[in-house]
Amino acid sequence: MTSEGDGVLRTQVAIIGAGPAGLLLSHLLGNAGVESVVVESRSQEYVAGRIRAGILEQSTVDLLRSAGLADRLSREGDQHRGIHLQWPHERHHLDFVDLTGRSVWVYGQTEVQKDLVAARTAAGQQVHYEVADTALHDLETDHPSVTFTDAEGRPRRVAADVVVGCDGSFGPSRAAVPDAVRRTWDRTYPYSWLGILADVAPSTDELIYAWHPDGFAMHSMRSSSVSRLYLQVPNGTDVATWSDDRIWDALATRLGHGQDGWELTPGPVTEKSVLPMRSYVQTPMRHGRLFLAGDAAHTVPPTGAKGLNLAVADVGLLAPALIDLLRKDDPRLADAYSETALRRVWRCTHFSWWMTTMLHTSGDPFDEQLQLSQLRWVTSSQAGATGLAENYAGLPIGF
Numbered sequence: 001m002t003s004e005g006d007g008v009l010r011t012q013v014a015i016i017g018a019g020p021a022g023l024l025l026s027h028l029l030g031n032a033g034v035e036s037v038v039v040e041s042r043s044q045e046y047v048a049g050r051i052r053a054g055i056l057e058q059s060t061v062d063l064l065r066s067a068g069l070a071d072r073l074s075r076e077g078d079q080h081r082g083i084h085l086q087w088p089h090e091r092h093h094l095d096f097v098d099l100t101g102r103s104v105w106v107y108g109q110t111e112v113q114k115d116l117v118a119a120r121t122a123a124g125q126q127v128h129y130e131v132a133d134t135a136l137h138d139l140e141t142d143h144p145s146v147t148f149t150d151a152e153g154r155p156r157r158v159a160a161d162v163v164v165g166c167d168g169s170f171g172p173s174r175a176a177v178p179d180a181v182r183r184t185w186d187r188t189y190p191y192s193w194l195g196i197l198a199d200v201a202p203s204t205d206e207l208i209y210a211w212h213p214d215g216f217a218m219h220s221m222r223s224s225s226v227s228r229l230y231l232q233v234p235n236g237t238d239v240a241t242w243s244d245d246r247i248w249d250a251l252a253t254r255l256g257h258g259q260d261g262w263e264l265t266p267g268p269v270t271e272k273s274v275l276p277m278r279s280y281v282q283t284p285m286r287h288g289r290l291f292l293a294g295d296a297a298h299t300v301p302p303t304g305a306k307g308l309n310l311a312v313a314d315v316g317l318l319a320p321a322l323i324d325l326l327r328k329d330d331p332r333l334a335d336a337y338s339e340t341a342l343r344r345v346w347r348c349t350h351f352s353w354w355m356t357t358m359l360h361t362s363g364d365p366f367d368e369q370l371q372l373s374q375l376r377w378v379t380s381s382q383a384g385a386t387g388l389a390e391n392y393a394g395l396p397i398g399f
């Protein structure tokens, strides 16, 4: 039992971060009778309201289904067979189902988060929201702990067998691995995305990824009445310099392909933000009694739709490893976690980098010709198309 005495919470697994990685881990552990306490620096509403990922790959949906988390996803999620890839005057559909037998689902991270919160609340999970001063201690011993200041300003300690850092790119967990042990790889791209959410029916059946001399554009969606669109913009772009009209004009130009009378239908913009593009990997994903999962260990640029899916895949490996460690005293999966997880992390890091560099204009005419050549190849060769499809729809967990 998770117990409280002397202001100390005792549990088996202390989880830092109540995003998708943290809550899913707590759910999978709870299903197997392993107790956890979750601490989160933001409010429940803030975490659930963040507009982020929109695409779930096959293995993510399979895992959510097997964990009993997919009732609403099955009813409200929109299964897509593939994506459209285009450049001026050409649009091609890649059918992942024909190419690989796997598909993807449009179901927003906001909805995944709501489903996770509902499931954890129903199970009586302890989640401490709006905490401050989160710190990790004694990770190289058998009695690690996490301290924090709770929402009422009281100092608290969670004493656990294991600590899991699910606290994203800006949390304290990744830096809790000593400098002498950790290795990092980092790439900042010379462009950002301006993203909008709009109350208008999508102008496309499936997502459009568009290469254009003015810069990349993408048409995604959240439902039959809500569209999500992105434009490549220079780093440091002030969102205030992009009026709604300017955004819709740029989207119409970059997404228009001059055929079939296709048109983009504009609508009221309900959210607008600029996000930088970055690749980051930190190894190892385990140090002593600390395990890292999701964005805490790695960041990918969003062009491959991999961030959320990779967080789910990490947790899909980590949960059985911790269950074996804590219930059967069997450390084999826990000892293999970092190496096993990193194989998929590097595959997705490469795929996200490849999609990003194939589709974003750099202003270099040589790059431009290579990009167009690559696009022609992935849309006309069975081998090229299958490679993209296999990575986008996602390799099985454990790959």
Ligand code: RFL
Pocket (backbone or CB within 6 Å): 016, 017, 018, 019, 020, 021, 022, 039, 040, 041, 042, 047, 051, 052, 053, 054, 055, 056, 109, 131, 134, 166, 167, 168, 169, 170, 171, 172, 195, 275, 293, 294, 295, 296, 302, 304, 305, 306, 307, 308, 309, 310, 311
């Ligand atoms: P999260 O979601 O960042 O959650 C980490 C949580 O930790 C909390 N935290 C702390 N808690 C306690 N103490 C501290 N000191 C803490 N510091 C931080 C944070 O408040 C937060 O709640 O990480 P997680 O769970 O690993 O999940 C990762 C995903 O959120 C992320 O990879 C995706 O959103 C990336 N991503 C996409 N992924 C996809 O698979 N498909 C997509 O289509 C996709 N599109 C996107 C995206 C990310 C985007 N943005 C804005 C980064 C589109 C966008 C626009």
Ligand code: PHB
Pocket (backbone or CB within 6 Å): 052, 053, 054, 055, 207, 220, 221, 228, 302, 303, 304, 305, 306
């Ligand atoms: C989204 O719908 O937000 C989305 C979809 C696909 C991506 C990135 C973002 O590659």
